Amino acid sequence: MIQTDIVIVGAGLSGLSLASYCTRAGLKTTVLEKETRLGGAFHSHRMSDQPDGFWLELGAHTCYNSYRNFLDLVDHYHVNEQMLPREKLPFKMLVNNQIKSIFTQLNYPELLLSLPGLLYQKKADRSVDSYYSSILGRKNYHRVFRHFFNAVPSQSTEEFPADVLFKSRSRRKDVLKSYTFAGGLQSIVDAIGKTDAIEFLTGQEPESIERADGLYRVRLKDGTCYATGTLAVATPAPVAAKLLQAVHPELSGYLAQIQTARINSVAVILEKKLVPFQPVAGIISPNDLFYSIVSRDTVTDEKYRGLTFHFKPEISKQEDQLRRISEILGVTTAQIAHIVTKQNQLPALRVGHYHLVDKIDRNLAGKQLMLTGNYFSGVAIEDCVSRSLSEYTRVHATPG
Ligand SMILES: Cc1cc2nc3c(=O)[nH]c(=O)nc-3n(C[C@H](O)[C@H](O)[C@H](O)COP(=O)(O)OP(=O)(O)OC[C@H]3O[C@@H](n4cnc5c(N)ncnc54)[C@H](O)[C@@H]3O)c2cc1C
Known part of the structure; x- marks a missing residue:
């Protein structure tokens, strides 16, 4: 012993x-x-x-x-x-297989009418769906924001506690x-x-x-x-x-x-010239096979770009994952310099x-x-x- x-x-x-x-x-x-x-x-x-x-x-x-x-x-x-x-780069949306700015997807009148809710709506004991749809507008929430919120813990956040997802904390001014x-x-x-x-x-x-x-x-x-x-x-x-x-x-x-939510993460590394879109921090695609694509563009490299696709738990076959990755990037699997996979998990609160x-x-x-x-x-x-x-x-x- x-x-x-x-x-x-x-x-x-x-x-x-x-x-x-x-x-x-x-x-x-x-x-x-x-x-x-x-x-x-x-x-x-x-x-x-x-x-x-x-x-x-x-x-x-x-x-x-x-x-x-x-x-x-x-x-x-x-x-x-x-x-x-980390370089300041935008998050983009993939809509009908095209990269779009989030701003083109928003309904501004609804957003302006809903935002004052920030002053009186309480987060405590409410789900992400209930709280954020009340301050961002139901349509905006469903069409745009919901997908960004799901990308944070890589799972549906419909019933996730709103006060757990984002927190305000005091910052250290001497640090990036x-x-x-x-x-x-x-x-x-x-x-x-x-x-x-x-x-x-x-x-x-x-x-x-x-x-x-x-x-x-x-x-x-x-x-x-x-x-x-x-x-x-x-x-x-x-x-x-x-x-x-x-x-x-x-x-x-x-x-x-x-409970926990499982995530099938697949990272691909490609020569820069093969990636068909401008540098991004990440990409969200509504109702796709994955919750998010996290990009390595935030730290630039001379030769490569890297993207990590966080696939939903039911998308577990590598052939399905690589088919979707190839479609989005317009490359064959053979053109990808490096592919790495990992099973992640996060609590489903x-x-x-x-x-x-x-x-x-x-x-x-x-x-x-x-x-x-x-x-x-x-x-x-x-x-x-x-x-x-x-x-x-x-x-x-x-x-x-
Ligand atoms: C894809 C993804 C992206 C994220 N991005 C961010 C981010 O950008 N910023 C941020 O703030 N947070 C982020 N998070 C959240 C954050 O990284 C995690 O919540 C945190 O790192 C979890 O640390 P942990 O030690 O609690 O759990 P884990 O990292 O899950 O570690 C648990 C460990 O326990 C081990 N283990 C399991 N079973 C046993 C056993 N029976 N015996 C011995 N060992 C065992 C596992 O192998 C593992 O090493 C992200 C999480 C994920 C999954």
């Missing part, structure tokens, strides 16, 4: 940020990650090992100067030295408004991953979790067993529900109520989610168990890091 101070399950940014707080406080920290790489939704695919090689994002792509806790991590690991501005890093957002993962004080076990997941003599016992598939005073679970909620079923059944029941989070937090009180992830106050990077910080503070930094 291996003794450690804390075992963290899951090495996405939630688990990694928590590992950072724990090791900085001198705790012996072990991180278990099911995949062979660290980072979860932080996944910058790099075409080569060269520092100036082309890269693009398979998951998270944009950070803001309002991500204060995230920026503290970035500063701590000196990744701020690799910060790059929106940024990435040389080599992509994964640079922060790489930096945390190099921390010698953290034991990372990749390709490993708990086979079972038990509780005995005031400790959690985390047994791995190969029979190795860790005994730890504190356990942290930083996986998607349904995985956390399964892992905790035996030790904390009531908590597991709450976690099992949180529902109105009233905060009540469920309250129950989870009340159940956690007094336990040496930390739960972190993107299913608490929101799915944004800052929400994940902030949750990890508050869980670390609750269990390890609160006096008494």
